[in-house]
Amino acid sequence: MSQGQIxxxxxxxxxxxxxxxxxxxxxxxxxxxxNEEIIATRLGWVRELNDTVSVDPINSTYMPRSGDLIIAxxxxxxxxxxxMNVNGPFQxxxxxxxxxxxxxxxxxxxxxxxxxVVMARVQEVDExxxxxxxxxxxxxxxxxxxxxxxxxxxxxxxxxGNNNETLHRLREICDCRIMVGDNGxxxxxxxxxxxSWARSAIELASKSGHKLSFEAELSxxxxxxxxxxxx
Amino acid sequence: MGGYGDVKxxxxxxxxxxxxxxxxxxxxxxxxxxxxxxxxxAWVKHGLNVAVAAVYGPMEAHPRKIQRxxxxxxxxxYNMAPFSTSxxxxxxxxxxxxxxxxxxxxxxxxxVICERYPRSKIRVEIEILSAEAGTRxxxxxxxxxxxxxxxxxxxxLLVGVASGKVEDTVVLDLDKAEDNYGQADLPVGILPNxxxxxxxxxxxxxxxxxxxxxxxxxxxxxxxxxxxMVDALKRRYEGGEN
Amino acid sequence: xVALVPTLLRQELARxxxxxxxxxxxxxxEARDITLExxxxxxxxGSAKVVWGDxxxxxxxxxxxxxxxxxxxxxxxxxxSAELRPIAGRKYEPGPxxxxxxxxxxxxxxxxxxxxxxxxxxxxxxxxxxVWGVMIDIHVLSDQGNMFDACALAAIAALRTAIVPAExxxxxxxxxxxVKSTPIMASFTRVGGRYVFDPSAEEELGxxxxxxxxxxxxxxxxxxxxGLKGVFxxxxxxxxxxxxxxRCVELRKLVANQEGN
Numbered sequence: 001m002s003q004g005q006i007x008x009x010x011x012x013x014x015x016x017x018x019x020x021x022x023x024x025x026x027x028x029x030x031x032x033x034x035n036e037e038i039i040a041t042r043l044g045w046v047r048e049l050n051d052t053v054s055v056d057p058i059n060s061t062y063m064p065r066s067g068d069l070i071i072a073x074x075x076x077x078x079x080x081x082x083x084m085n086v087n088g089p090f091q092x093x094x095x096x097x098x099x100x101x102x103x104x105x106x107x108x109x110x111x112x113x114x115x116x117v118v119m120a121r122v123q124e125v126d127e128x129x130x131x132x133x134x135x136x137x138x139x140x141x142x143x144x145x146x147x148x149x150x151x152x153x154x155x156x157x158x159x160x161g162n163n164n165e166t167l168h169r170l171r172e173i174c175d176c177r178i179m180v181g182d183n184g185x186x187x188x189x190x191x192x193x194x195x196s197w198a199r200s201a202i203e204l205a206s207k208s209g210h211k212l213s214f215e216a217e218l219s220x221x222x223x224x225x226x227x228x229x230x231x
Numbered sequence: 232m233g234g235y236g237d238v239k240x241x242x243x244x245x246x247x248x249x250x251x252x253x254x255x256x257x258x259x260x261x262x263x264x265x266x267x268x269x270x271x272x273a274w275v276k277h278g279l280n281v282a283v284a285a286v287y288g289p290m291e292a293h294p295r296k297i298q299r300x301x302x303x304x305x306x307x308x309y310n311m312a313p314f315s316t317s318x319x320x321x322x323x324x325x326x327x328x329x330x331x332x333x334x335x336x337x338x339x340x341x342x343v344i345c346e347r348y349p350r351s352k353i354r355v356e357i358e359i360l361s362a363e364a365g366t367r368x369x370x371x372x373x374x375x376x377x378x379x380x381x382x383x384x385x386x387x388l389l390v391g392v393a394s395g396k397v398e399d400t401v402v403l404d405l406d407k408a409e410d411n412y413g414q415a416d417l418p419v420g421i422l423p424n425x426x427x428x429x430x431x432x433x434x435x436x437x438x439x440x441x442x443x444x445x446x447x448x449x450x451x452x453x454x455x456x457x458x459x460m461v462d463a464l465k466r467r468y469e470g471g472e473n
Numbered sequence: 474x475v476a477l478v479p480t481l482l483r484q485e486l487a488r489x490x491x492x493x494x495x496x497x498x499x500x501x502x503e504a505r506d507i508t509l510e511x512x513x514x515x516x517x518x519g520s521a522k523v524v525w526g527d528x529x530x531x532x533x534x535x536x537x538x539x540x541x542x543x544x545x546x547x548x549x550x551x552x553x554s555a556e557l558r559p560i561a562g563r564k565y566e567p568g569p570x571x572x573x574x575x576x577x578x579x580x581x582x583x584x585x586x587x588x589x590x591x592x593x594x595x596x597x598x599x600x601x602x603x604v605w606g607v608m609i610d611i612h613v614l615s616d617q618g619n620m621f622d623a624c625a626l627a628a629i630a631a632l633r634t635a636i637v638p639a640e641x642x643x644x645x646x647x648x649x650x651x652v653k654s655t656p657i658m659a660s661f662t663r664v665g666g667r668y669v670f671d672p673s674a675e676e677e678l679g680x681x682x683x684x685x686x687x688x689x690x691x692x693x694x695x696x697x698x699x700g701l702k703g704v705f706x707x708x709x710x711x712x713x714x715x716x717x718x719x720r721c722v723e724l725r726k727l728v729a730n731q732e733g734n
Contacts, residue, residue: 012464012465012468014379014388014460014461014464014465015342015379015384015385015386015387015388016385016386016387016388016422016423016424016425017424017461018424030384032386034425039386039424041344041384041385041386042379042382042383042384042385043379043380043382043464043468044382057382058382058468059270059271059380059381059382060382061270061288061289061382073477073479075477085477089288089289089290089291089348089351090291090350090351091291113480114477115477115478115479115480115483116479116480117479117480117481127349128300128349128350129349129350129351143481145481145484146481146485147481147482147485148479148481148482154382192492192494196498210468265529266529266560266614266615267527267615267617268527268561268562268563268615268616268617268674269560269615279515279516281514281515283560283614285560285614287559287563290563306567308558308559308560308567310558312531312533312556312610312612313533313535313556313608313610313612314514314516314517314520314531314533314534314535314610314612315514315516315533316516317516317641318535318537319535319537319608319610322554322556322570322610323569323570354559356558356559356560358558358560358612358614360514360531360612361514361515361516361517362516363515363516
């Protein structure tokens with residue numbers, strides 16, 4: 001998340017707070033320039049990378065971007081398309097032509113109904129936040145088993161870790177299938193003990209994902225993990 | 232403002248009935264993130280006032296006719312709980328709370344970077360659980376902390392604060408008796424970092440000089456309250472990122 | 474706003490039920506942590522705050538002086554109502570009181586009223602002229618599951634610690650309101666096909682019908698309510714009725730502890 005400033009002092013800023021003089025730096029997200037000063041606009045951690053100053057927000061609503069891998073829930077079905085809840089302000093639209101099956105007009109309902117959960121990718125987002133989804137692609141499918149958890153969108157990177165290291169470790173420990181959507185939804189599937197442990201690990205990330213103590217707390221939880229092969 | 236001249240509100244020693252100096256605030260406590268189900272929330276105790284604010288959103292603005300293609304709308308509801316005052320308040324439609332909700336929403340729209348969320352709505356719910364004069368200001372402060380907690384981008388943290396006049400003397404932060412029997416009340420919403428004003432109401436009688444002094448008190452108090460707001464947000468997220 | 478129920482949630486709840494397990498690891502009849510605080514609102518003549526899991530409820534008691542109803546000249550009155558304002562959760566919308574908030578207020582009201590814990594004749598000041606009207610207002614700040622039980626607990630705790638403001642109305646000295654018993658509500662929701670006590674928000678989302686049981690000090694029934702879509706059998710009711718007896722005894726102790734302070 002904030003690679004490049006490890007060891008540097010972490011600074012929590014609130015909206016309106018001056019971060020420092022502009023002096024030729026670029027202003028990134030979560031900040032604005034005012035009278036030669038950089039002002040924070042969101043509650044979060046200051047990040048300076050390649051002369052760009054921005055604020056990593058602690059909380060935010062999921063705003064879809066094209067290319068995002070997300071876990072969506074069918075909210076409405078029409079003859080030739082589905083409206084999906086993507087955990088953001090607006091529903092996403094999945095047209096029949098971007099479904100993984102060959103769908104006849106009027107037969108959308110036979111493939112997916114309200115409440116069904118899918119892995120999808122954001123195909124396109126326009127400036128008015130209209131979202132088009134696709135299910136054509138590797139790993140994109142309807143999820144027929146397992147459970148869904150929610151985490152703050154800003155902690156998604158913490159659960160994945162650098163190069164998905166943390167995610168691989170979690171999968172290894174509890175012997176579960178785990179997928180993390182960019183929209184703050186996590187899918188877990190495995191036996192009862194494994195799922196229950198994975199659930200507590202994800203809940204820990206939700207509560208403490210932004211804290212320095214997260215790694216240590218996760219390691220402590222690891223000691224309570226069910227032994228592989230016991231189940 | 233009642234303006235009843237026969238009620239003594241200042242003591243012989245120049246202090247106020249509750250022992251405060253004329254430019255002294257009632258004690259303030261703030262906590263951020265008190266409602267687990269909300270996107271952002273805050274609890275503010277200011278004197279005997281208690282306000283709780285919750286933020287939900289941004290979400291799609293419904294009905295369609297309230298949508299703005301280029302920005303979000305802020306939907307504020309200020310409400311006093313039936314048990315918040317000494318005489319019970321009947322729940323339901325109320326002209327006073329409608330007006331306060333409207334001007335509070337407009338004040339918040341002036342600080343939130345609304346352009347970021349076209350066609351959306353941000354719901355701000357302010358509930359007054361205990362009232363002792365100055366609830367609209369406490370509500371504004373609570374709403375600002377809740378918005379920051381929800382991660383909504385804003386130009387500044389809006390602070391609600393009031394000054395007034397009792398016995399021909401300008402005083403900061405009126406309490407119940409001073410509000411009932413005083414001569415003027417000047418509640419404002421201040422952007423402490425830029426020094427701008429986003430919320431302004433006044434009733435009573437103030438001379439131009441008295442107005443300037445009251446505003447001076449308000450700005451001084453806003454800086455103090457701002458520090459407490461920032462501290463509340465920092466406490467909520469202490470531990471830091473790595 | 475109609476909440477969207479993921480099919481995976483219903484599947485998971487059913488699978489957990491087969492193993493007699495719950496999503497948060499609790500036992501079938503186990504409650505979340507509950508804290509009760511009374512006398513917490515400056516302007517309430519009686520007040521209580523209940524934090525039940527992540528559900529947060531305030532209740533306040535106010536008194537008003539009024540003329541008695543002509544047919545009951547020596548009786549005061551009691552009214553309990555609930556406001557389910559949009560602060561309580563994402564799914565709650567602004568507008569006139571919803572059927573849900575009216576049901577909530579009325580179910581709590583019936584439990585307290587029918588238990589006879591308030592002697593309406595004791596609320597009479599001058600027969601035919603002046604009586605006390607007692608009003609309990611329940612304010613839901615956060616609905617994260619089982620708000621009925623939390624509301625009922627807040628209401629009775631606020632009532633049992635209320636002070637009659639006689640001085641303010643010029644009719645003698647303030648005194649503690651006499652409340653003869655402590656009616657308590659215990660509610661059960663069908664989750665994954667079987668009933669559980671104290672459902673969380675997630676269990677309510679993926680669950681079915683619920684049953685609210687209010688019991689008095691002697692374990693007598695004072696109010697019942699079945700809500701939401703679904704049916705149950707007499708055997709199922711017998712089972713939860715037994716559990717309700719013991720849960721109500723425990724919850725009543727929470728209220729008694731507050732009065733000791």
